[in-house]
Amino acid sequence: MKKIVTLLCLGILLVNCSNNDDEMDIENSTEIVVDETQEMGTDMYVGNFVSLAHPTSGVVSVSDDMSRLDFKNFKTDNGPKLLVYLTTDTDATEYVNLGDLKGIEGDYNYTIPDGTDIGKYKLVNIWCVDFSVSFGYAELKK
Template sequence: MRVFYLFFLVLISFQSCSTSSNDDMIVKEEKEMEMKEEMQMEEDMSNSNLLSGDFISGAHTTSGKASVNEDNTTLSFLNFKTDEGPLLEIYLATDTSAKEYITLGVIKGVNGNYEYDLPENIDLVKYNHVLVWCVTFSVNFGHAVLK
């Protein structure tokens, strides 16, 4: 009987060890997939984008890269980070004070990679400033100039 219990305990221990290593393997695979997706996005941005710029902090710390695809249909943020705020929107503007702007809508997130659809036939030479704009306080959190 003791041998049976001992065998049972060894079996349970082995099963929990293999489950743990399986879980670790799944987490590792997910991280590798995320890294591959990010590397692919970076490669796509460098190969196919005509316009891009690095975010510069304004009223709040803001970082990352903004770029437009070659068809001028998508604005991408890579490794983007800014602070939370009340009612933040993404603007395409003529300057950093949003005298003339086109809103792309409410910010999709404050930490990560995001994409925004661009309006058809937008003049990106004129609207070359990407702003993280706090509508509530009329404050520029940060911006990137598309070149």
């Protein structure tokens, strides 16, 4: 994010420096303000992925209305039949199935079923069905 803002500021500076006028027009200059809370939202629950059976990383958050799980900069290994679970523990003894893992690298969204208690199912678990193992998980915290 900082890299994008820096490049954008550099681009504005280069355009202004190439202007033939001797003075910079202060009235027409703009300031770029980046609010990082707009990018992630003001999520109530957030967690960082931790590796278990396979390297897993990224950030996961729950939308304000508790209806959506958002993965940002997510990355894990490929595997057979990978699912996204909300679980009570890393062994997935109790879970809510959010569906197939949509990809092994990137930003993804999953719908949280109505009535799901995030206080109870506070782990986001990348579960390999074929080997009954967690690739990695994130604990959702306020």
